[in-house]
Amino acid sequence: xxxxxxxxxxxxxxxxxxxxxVAGLLRAGRRRTRRRRAxxxxxSIALVTGVLVGVPLLTPKPAPKAAPVAVVPxxxxxxxxxxxxxxxxxxxxxxxxxxxxxxxxVDPTGKYIAGNGTIGxxxxxxxxxxxxxxxxxxxxxxxxxxxxxxxxxxVGLLTENNRDSVFRYENHKLTKLRxxxxxxxIYPEPAINATxxxxxxxxxxxxxxxxxxxxxxxxxxxxxxxxxxxxxxxNVHAILDDGTLIGSIYRDGSAVAGYAWDKQGxxxxxxxPDGQSAAAYAGRGEWVTGGLWPAQEVALWNxxxxxxxxxxxxGPADTVNGEGWVVAGGSVWHGEDEVRLAAPAGQGGNAMxxxxxxxxxxxxxxxxxxxxxxxxxxxxC
Amino acid sequence: MRPELERQxxxxxxxxxxxxHRTAYLLCGDAFQADDIVQATLTSLYTNWRKASAADNxxxxxxxxxxxxxxxxxxxxxxxxxxxxxxxxDGRAAAPDVEQRDEVLTALRALPKRQRAVVVLRYFHDxxxxxxxxxxxxxxxxxxxxCSRGLATLREVLPMATAEGTR
Numbered sequence: 001x002x003x004x005x006x007x008x009x010x011x012x013x014x015x016x017x018x019x020x021x022v023a024g025l026l027r028a029g030r031r032r033t034r035r036r037r038a039x040x041x042x043x044s045i046a047l048v049t050g051v052l053v054g055v056p057l058l059t060p061k062p063a064p065k066a067a068p069v070a071v072v073p074x075x076x077x078x079x080x081x082x083x084x085x086x087x088x089x090x091x092x093x094x095x096x097x098x099x100x101x102x103x104x105x106v107d108p109t110g111k112y113i114a115g116n117g118t119i120g121x122x123x124x125x126x127x128x129x130x131x132x133x134x135x136x137x138x139x140x141x142x143x144x145x146x147x148x149x150x151x152x153x154x155v156g157l158l159t160e161n162n163r164d165s166v167f168r169y170e171n172h173k174l175t176k177l178r179x180x181x182x183x184x185x186i187y188p189e190p191a192i193n194a195t196x197x198x199x200x201x202x203x204x205x206x207x208x209x210x211x212x213x214x215x216x217x218x219x220x221x222x223x224x225x226x227x228x229x230x231x232x233x234x235n236v237h238a239i240l241d242d243g244t245l246i247g248s249i250y251r252d253g254s255a256v257a258g259y260a261w262d263k264q265g266x267x268x269x270x271x272x273p274d275g276q277s278a279a280a281y282a283g284r285g286e287w288v289t290g291g292l293w294p295a296q297e298v299a300l301w302n303x304x305x306x307x308x309x310x311x312x313x314x315g316p317a318d319t320v321n322g323e324g325w326v327v328a329g330g331s332v333w334h335g336e337d338e339v340r341l342a343a344p345a346g347q348g349g350n351a352m353x354x355x356x357x358x359x360x361x362x363x364x365x366x367x368x369x370x371x372x373x374x375x376x377x378x379x380x381c
Numbered sequence: 382m383r384p385e386l387e388r389q390x391x392x393x394x395x396x397x398x399x400x401x402h403r404t405a406y407l408l409c410g411d412a413f414q415a416d417d418i419v420q421a422t423l424t425s426l427y428t429n430w431r432k433a434s435a436a437d438n439x440x441x442x443x444x445x446x447x448x449x450x451x452x453x454x455x456x457x458x459x460x461x462x463x464x465x466x467x468x469x470x471d472g473r474a475a476a477p478d479v480e481q482r483d484e485v486l487t488a489l490r491a492l493p494k495r496q497r498a499v500v501v502l503r504y505f506h507d508x509x510x511x512x513x514x515x516x517x518x519x520x521x522x523x524x525x526x527x528c529s530r531g532l533a534t535l536r537e538v539l540p541m542a543t544a545e546g547t548r
Contacts, residue, residue, distance in 0.1 A: 001536050003504055009485045009539075010505040016412040018402040020419045022394055026387070028420065029427025033382060210384045235384075254385035279383065293385070316383075 023205065030187065087360060087379035089342050089349065094375065095135040098124045103361035103376040104352045107150045108194075108284065108322060110359035114145040114154050115376050126376075127154050127169070137174050143167070146189035155190040155198050166190045166200055166218070178224050179216065187213075194241040196220035199228070201235045210235060210250045229265035236261075238283045244303075246283035248290070255279035258290050260303055270301045271308040282319045284356070289326045291316020298328045311336050322356035332360055332381075341379045349379060382430060390430045393439070394423055400506075401447065407501045408451045410490045422447045444508070444516040448498050452517075488538045492531050499524055500531040 001009075094101045098117035105114040113128040125136035125145035129152055136143050142159035154169040158176055164186045166177045177198070179186065183205035190200040197220055203213035215236035216225035228236065228245065233256075236247040245261040258270035258280025270288060272278045278299055280290040288301040298315035301308050302324075313336075317328040325334045330350040332339035341349030343364050350373065352362040358381040363373040382390065401422070405415035425446055426433055436442050489497055495517065502513045503524070514524045 001539060003532070006500075006504045006532070006535065007507070010407060010501070013403075013407060013483050013485050015403050015406045015415075018398070018412075018419065019416050020398065020402065020423070022391055022398070025394060025420065025423050025427065026391070028424045029382070029390075033428050250384050254388065255383065277385075 027185070030185075087339060087341050087358075087381035089364070090378050090380070091364075092128055092131070092376040092378060093133040095124075095126060095133050098126065098135060100373060101126055101376045102350075102352065102363040102373055103128070103378060105145065105147045106353045106355045106359055106361045106378075107148050107152070108356040109150050110355040110357035110380075111150070112148045112152045112154075113359075113361050113376075113378060114148040114156075115361070116144050122159070123157075125154065125156055125169070127152070134172075136169055137172075139167075139174050139176070143174070144189075145169070147192050149192045149194055149196065151194070151196070153192060153196055155192045157186065157189060166198065168192075168198065168218070175223060177218050177222075180225060180227065188237070191236075191238045193239045193243070195243070197239050197243065199236045199239045199245065213250075215245070215247065228261075230261055231265070231267065234259065234261070234267075237281045238288075240283050240285070244283070246280050246288050248279040248281075255293070258288065258299070258301065260288060268303075270299075271306060273308070273310075279316065281316060284320050285322040287320045287322070287324045289317040289320040298326055298333065300324060300326055309335075319353045321354045321358070323358070325354050325358070327351050327354055327360075330362070339381055343377075347374055349377065351379075354381075382427065386430055386434070389434060390427055393434070394426075397440075397443070398423075401443070404501060404506060405447065405451070407486070407489060407505055408448075408498060410486050418447060418450045421450050438512075441512055441515060444502065444506070444512070445518075448502070448516045449518070451498060452494055484539060488535050491538065492534060495519075496527045496531040496534075499527040500535070503528055504532075 092103055092113065094117065098119065101115055101117035103113050103115040106112070111130055115126045116123045117126060118124065122142035123144035124138065125143045127134050127136060127145065127148065136145060136154065140158045140160035143156065145154050145156040148154045156167055157164045158167040165179065166186060168175045168177060179202060184202040185205055187201055187203065190198050192198045198218040199215060201213050201215050203210060213235060215228040215230055215234060217228050218225050231249065233250045234247055235250060236245045238246040240246065243263050248255045248258050250256065255277055257272050258278045259267045260270065261267045270278060270280055273292065276292045276295055278290060278292050280288050282289050286302055286304045288303060290299050291297065292299045292310070292315065296315055298311055298313040298317040299308060300311065300320065311333055313328055313333055315328050317326040319327045325332055325339065332351045332354055339360065341351060341360060343349050346367055347364045348367050350362045350365050351360050354360045360379040360381060362377060364375055364377045365373050402415060402419050405418040406412065409415055409418060422443060426443060433439060433442050489500070492500065498517060499513055502508045502516055508516065510521045510524050514521045517524070
């Protein structure tokens with residue numbers, strides 16, 4: 001038997017049909033990415049903690065077991081004063097039984113923080129109210145908090161039998177929100193404003209790259225979604241307190257430009273430099289942030305002036321506060337200055353969001369070994 | 382993943398899925414395990430797509446993940462747990478009669494796992510000795526010796542090819 005004959009015989013082996021398809025891979029990949037996004041440390045951590053060399057090693061105390069509501073003051077070193085601002089770290093309590101908890105969102109006032117931990121492959125949402133931690137009720141396989149507003153209303157994704165739906169958590173009650181009839185992939189994560197309006201995008205199940213997708217809104221208190229009157233290819237990622245919708249237009253799966261739309265769907269295209277494409281992912285007040293391609297840079301637009309600022313940082317940015325501070329890749333940027341997040345020696349700070357009150361939330365990560373998250377933290381800057 | 386990157390991923394995966402599935406099946410000889418390996422490999426690729434797609438040899442990267450999934454029993458079992466609620470259990474993949482009746486598959490399954498991986502990558506995927514060594518994380522010399530032994534074993538257990546060279 002020659003090598004060619006072996007090749008032909010291997011080609012001729014009858015292979016049973018596969019259950020793996022592209023749609024299933026996308027669902028699994030998106031889900032894994034959401035987990036990893038919460039668990040991964042940012043590449044810039046080493047840069048931030050470089051200034052902490054020489055600080056005595058401090059071992060954080062474990063969170064209290066009996067009363068998972070108290071915030072444990074961090075034994076962090078004095079704030080580091082390098083950079084635009086210096087920020088003192090605080091350890092956030094973790095509800096019993098939940099692992100790998102990370103703070104992922106904060107309301108504009110800094111009073112409410114939302115985050116997630118894991119049990120096995122599933123998320124467990126956590127809400128901190130003035131430092132008091134509570135686990136969100138588990139009404140499905142996975143409950144993942146993605147945003148919280150200044151009234152303490154949390155929104156996120158509820159997964160049951162491998163199907164996602166949007167939930168609202170308010171006054172200790174979790175409510176599943178209905179989508180229009182049909183089978184949808186819901187992505188990426190719901191956003192909420194001060195009024196309680198919730199937005200997200202729906203894509204017909206089995207499609208990819210946003211094909212035939214559209215944005216929906218649950219108006220304050222509603223459990224039934226309305227389709228937003230936006231142009232073809234529009235995806236919404238945030239909603240401002242005045243109802244302005246922040247998002248991007250996609251063509252053939254690629255972002256073309258960021259937009260701000262009013263409730264009637266009238267859009268303002270955000271400035272795009274020559275030779276670049278842009279996408280807008282978040283907004284607050286007069287600020288919108290996102291990224292530029294192929295530059296892969298942070299983009300920061302001002303809705304009042306129309307000006308685009310390029311701080312020259314690796315993007316895209318994930319969130320922005322009312323002062324124009326952006327969070328990108330685990331770091332916080334104020335203009336070109338990095339906001340320094342203090343941490344004990346051997347640890348770094350991984351930022352996920354920042355409030356108007358300059359409260360940064362995220363996690364501390366170990367700088368040794370695999371850079372795993374150590375626990376949820378906030379930093380008051 | 383951003384939509385533009387996801388579109389690139391879909392294009393890549395759509396073009397390679399059938400071949401990757403066949404490779405996985407030749408490696409493990411089990412329909413369910415083959416699905417697990419492919420799903421775990423391509424889910425991992427999804428989460429690393431931005432970096433992986435910029436690599437010089439994306440196919441080599443995918444082969445490396447796939448072979449290591451196959452060789453790493455713990456990971457494979459982990460992926461099966463993960464897949465428990467991922468793949469529709471539609472029964473299509475069971476087909477035990479198909480698995481049992483193919484003599485080539487039976488002969489492959491008799492080879493040690495690493496030797497089998499070398500044979501499949503070299504003679505089904507037509508990878509070079511160096512590319513196979515990279516996928517398995519071993520030296521070119523090891524690939525050559527494993528290849529030689531594997532081929533010799535297959536020649537002993539498989540009947541001579543017909544005039545058409547396939548059966």
